[in-house]
Amino acid sequence: MLRLPINKTLTLMILTVLIIGGLFAAAPLWGPFLTSEEMAFATLPMIGVAIAAPAFAGLCLLVRCQRCRYRLFWYAVTKRSHRDSIEWFLTAHQCPECGHSTV
Numbered sequence: 001m002l003r004l005p006i007n008k009t010l011t012l013m014i015l016t017v018l019i020i021g022g023l024f025a026a027a028p029l030w031g032p033f034l035t036s037e038e039m040a041f042a043t044l045p046m047i048g049v050a051i052a053a054p055a056f057a058g059l060c061l062l063v064r065c066q067r068c069r070y071r072l073f074w075y076a077v078t079k080r081s082h083r084d085s086i087e088w089f090l091t092a093h094q095c096p097e098c099g100h101s102t103v
């Protein structure tokens with residue numbers, strides 16, 4: 001998993017932040033059981049989007065091929081079909097732009 005020629009530590013850190021933001025944004029699904037309605041349907045989702053949006057932008061801008069600086073996460077979400085973009089990002093090991101490979 002995550003074998004692309006990228007900065008893996010940075011990528012995993014931003015991915016973690018994105019997932020945390022996503023959990024907050026999904027508060028309407030789990031919040032009503034744990035907290036007040038206002039928190040679940042307004043406050044937490046806003047916090048979630050405020051966390052997830054910059055994290056997503058960071059992935060698009062900062063996850064680059066270590067050789068040619070090609071934006072690999074951006075490539076995954078824009079150039080691959082929606083169905084396999086994340087799967088491609090997690091399993092691919094070769095930069096589609098310059099062919100740089102980790103294996």
Ligand SMILES: [Zn+2]
Pocket residue numbers: 065066067068069070095096097098099100
């Ligand atoms: Zn490359």
